[in-house]
Amino acid sequence: MKKFRFLGISLGLLFIVASFISLFFKLWIPSCILSFLGALIISISYIKFVKSLNKITESENQIALGNLTADVLENNEVTATREVLQGTVNNFEKIISLQKHISKEFIEISENLSSTIENKSSLTNEINTILSSILKNLKEINNLISKTNMLSVGISGDIEMLDSQIATQVTMIDNSSEALHEMSSTINQLDKLSAETNRSAELLLSLSNAGKDAVESSSSQIEEIENQANKIEEMVHVIGKISEQTSILAMNAEIEAAHAGDVGKGFAVVADEVRKLAEDSAISSREIGVFVNGIIELIQNASEASAKTTDAFSQIDENINGVCNGVDEITKALTITNQRSHGLLQNIQLVRDISEIISTSSQDVFQNASQISECMNEIRNISNEIERETNDDKSNLNQIYETLESTKSGLTNICELSKKLEESSSDYIIFDHP
Template sequence: MKLLKNSKISYKLILSFILVSLFIVGVGLIGMQNMKKISNNATSMYEDSLQSLDALNTIKGNSLQLQTQFYLLVYSKDSSKLAETKDLMDRLKTQNNTLLDKFGKLNLDSNEKKLLNDYNNTLAQYRDARDKVVKLVEGGKYDEAVPALTESAKIRASMSDTLDKLIQYNVSQASDANTSNINVSNKSNVLIVVSTIVGFLFALVCGISVSTNISKRLKKVESFAHALGDGDLSKSIEITSNDEIGSLANSLNNAVQNTKYLISELSSSAQNISSSSEELSATMQELSSKMLTVNESTMDIAKGAQDLSATTEEINASSEQIGDTTYSLADKAKEALNSVKAIEIRALNIKEKASKAITEGNEIYKKQETDINNAIKESKVVNEIKELASSIGDIAEQTNLLALNAAIEAARAGETGKGFAVVADEVRKLAEESAESVKNIQEMVTKIDIAVNNLSSSGQSMLQFMTDYVQPTYELLMDTGKQYELDAEFIASISEQIASGSKSMSETIEQVTSAIETVAATAEESAAGSDEIMNSISETTFAIEEVSKAAQSQAMLAENLNKMTSRFKL
């Protein structure tokens, strides 16, 4: 019991809940076990009893139906019903065999298996007797079939007794299973009710016990807290347990002891602070007046440094502009040098192309002059063709005269000269055609002669144009290229001198700029230092004022602290 008292509250609550949970789990397990029994009994009742009863009753009904059919067949002596009876016998036999196989596969006990074995043996005897009756009916021996039918009826009665025993046995098993289910259900209800009542009472006792224990000790803590809130530090909590509330009580007792010591120390220190604050306030006022004087001097120094910094910035800006101009001049000189080199290259190209053009032009001129002169000489053949055409024309006129004379002579000769007249006529026609062709040739030769004269005149004009204009133009182009080359060399020399001078000027300006930047940096540092000093002085002055105010406030706080500590009861 002492161990439980010193245990933590969480452990006590957990233990109580665990015990209650165990009761609930126990009740649940018992209920599950009983429900499983009821379920198994219900399954057995359905599978082993109800299905068995259904199969057995069906077999019994089929047997009775078949026996009735046999009675009708034998006593009516109607052979036409034999086929119907045999068909019914085969159909019911198949159905009974299926039901017997299904019944044999059920969960049978030893008694059921014995009864089933007896039934199968009797069934074999019954089927033999039944087959005997069928054979007698087929042979028309109805009188002999009656005793055989009576014998088969006795065997069927034995079969029915066996089936009745099986049916009664399954009914008894179903009744036993039902009784078992009722008993299990009643026991489960009683056990669950008892367990629920016991669990409820146990949970109630645990809850009341734990809550009462916690409530009593919390009231002690609450009473102590009210006293502490009223400033009474003379009280303490008397709790001896080692759980969370006991630890809380010990911690609060220690806190009260520490608070009592702290308040006594605060009370003695507050008096010392009050006297020190008055001395500090007087010292701070004197120091504040001196810092105002230092602040004014620092402002003058900072102003001079700022003026110097502004002047150096203006000089530095001018130097940067000069430097930029110098750099720009150097860049332009470099660009001019590059352009001049390009001009020089183009001038060389022009000179080379002009020289090449002059050489090629002279060669072309000489070749064209030779070709034109040769063409003019060769064109004189046209005159020879003209003379030949004139000769051919004269020959054609003479031939025409000869043909005319021959025709006259043939006419004089009469019939003898007809063949010669025909030849003379053909010669005359040929002479006329030759004369016409010669005329056309002469016209064409005249046109060719005119064209050759024009071509000769144009060739001479072209040669004269090349001599008077083309060659002088090429020579002028070549002279221009040479002059461009000389000008480019001169401008390149000037550009190099400008670039070199700009570089020297740029280096000098960089040195001046560096020196100015050093001066500007020094001035800025001086100004910054002055600003920092001034800011520090301002901050110090402000801090002194704040310290002075704090000293006054500290004195007031010390006085208030004395008043507050006097409220506590030690």
């Protein structure tokens, strides 16, 4: 019986100590159960112990009343009570010693855990700050993704417009190329016509030079004829003077024949004939003079016309030379234009090739922009998912922080309780156990 009492009290105290340990680790339900069991076991042991004391008290009262037949040592109650009390004291001493040790351990563990929780709290704050920064960066990333997506859409629209403009440009280049081919053909025809015109102008120049030479030769002959006509006019003047002298001599001869009478009649007839011949010669010389003057006038007119013709041929030569020079310039300009048109055709073909390359590249860029837009949408979805998970982590971290703060508060309370328990345990004098 005494062993059961001793075991009950010891077990009850152990349950109470276990309840403190459960309370330290925030095991509220196990702590309450252990406390209840410990109190129940101690209460049962205490009731049995009180019953034994009551029996001893009744025996002592019977003896005091004079009943010496009372059995004081029935069932060895005193001995059992002493042994139980001694065992209880020994167990209580061990429990107090264990309580002191556990209190010290609790205080040390509480302080270490408080320090650790302080560090964890600071780390939690830092992590919370980092998560806030991450959320801020994620929002900026989402904004950048939205802007990039808008730019991608704008680029796609610009590329479509550029592709349309390039197609229009290629059509215009093809039309320009056809026009340049036609212009080149026209330039070749003009070159041929200018060559023929140049040959015709050279032939006309040679004919003009021949005509000018002929006119110059005619002018020299006309001058020679004019000189001969002037000489004839001089001879006509001489003949006229001779006729006048002859007429005067004939008149003198007639006068002398009249003075001679019949002897001079034959001489008078001769003188009369000579006078008539002189008159006829004078008339003929005057007529010849008129004809010669008319011829000289015609010759002068022909000379003036020849001079004008020579001047006209000179102007024709100048004009033909100008035409030849102009045709040469036109030929050179047509040659240069033809060369430039060929170069322009090559450049247009090069521009057309480049336009086709740009069109192909723009289509590739359009596809890449579409892929970039799709990738940006995927990145935005991933970013939103990361943002949600980060918000969840932040919420969990806040809960952890609150739990740490609550644990810290509980540890502070446990530390204070352990200190009070240690202070209350220090009132007991116990043996030093190794």
